Amino acid sequence: MATNARDHVTIGVLALQGDVDEHLAAMRRAGADAIPVKNAADLARVDGLIVPGGESTTLMKLLDRFNMAAPVVDRVRAGMPLWGTCMGMIVVARDVAGLDQPSLGLIDITVRRNAFGRQNDSAEVGLPIPALGAPPFPAIFIRAPWIERAGAGVEVLAERDGHGVMVREDNVLGTSFHPELTADPRVHAYFLRMVRESQAQNVGKRREVA
Ligand code: GLN
Numbered sequence: 001m002a003t004n005a006r007d008h009v010t011i012g013v014l015a016l017q018g019d020v021d022e023h024l025a026a027m028r029r030a031g032a033d034a035i036p037v038k039n040a041a042d043l044a045r046v047d048g049l050i051v052p053g054g055e056s057t058t059l060m061k062l063l064d065r066f067n068m069a070a071p072v073v074d075r076v077r078a079g080m081p082l083w084g085t086c087m088g089m090i091v092v093a094r095d096v097a098g099l100d101q102p103s104l105g106l107i108d109i110t111v112r113r114n115a116f117g118r119q120n121d122s123a124e125v126g127l128p129i130p131a132l133g134a135p136p137f138p139a140i141f142i143r144a145p146w147i148e149r150a151g152a153g154v155e156v157l158a159e160r161d162g163h164g165v166m167v168r169e170d171n172v173l174g175t176s177f178h179p180e181l182t183a184d185p186r187v188h189a190y191f192l193r194m195v196r197e198s199q200a201q202n203v204g205k206r207r208e209v210a
Pocket of ligand 1: 052053054055056057085086087088090113114142143144145
């Protein structure tokens with residue numbers, strides 16, 4: 001069964017800006033097909049979408065220019081799992097603290113950009129993530145945001161310095177750090193499970209209707 005499921009899952013990585021190739025490689029190592037997503041036709045082929053790290057104000061402009069904001073929002077509202085890493089999490093948040101910055105509002109969090117301060121611009125931290133098992137995760141933070149507020153429906157999966165850095169609300173996952181830059185596949189595997197679970201639920205729903 002597992003080998004069959006493996007053939008059927010295609011993960012997209014939004015490829016307008018940011019560290020796309022690292023996510024494609026990490027997702028393939030985790031056992032999924034992975035394709036870059038540049039337009040609505042690509043998006044229609046994927047079962048889950050990763051929004052990579054990069055620069056959030058630039059990506060918001062590019063989403064607008066390539067008419068990709070509405071298709072992404074529609075798919076996620078219809079249940080497609082999405083995982084935002086760093087910039088990706090900022091772009092899908094409800095609010096960006098202290099800034100009048102547009103975002104897609106797909107997860108009920110307020111993020112603060114570049115929150116860990118200059119001294120901590122870039123750091124690798126052994127991060128406890130109980131949902132991924134006992135060994136700490138080698139989490140790479142690069143000018144990373146933290147989560148300043150999380151709504152009641154949001155599960156905080158990891159914290160650093162008392163602030164959320166990994167969150168999930170239903171089909172939307174966010175990490176402040178960059179699992180695609182490490183050899184540890186556990187966050188990619190976690191997202192893959194979210195995608196497989198959502199597919200199983202969809203099959204269930206179709207059966208109910210039939
Ligand atoms: N500092 C970037 C921003 O606020 C995010 C950095 C990253 O994705 N590594 O958009």
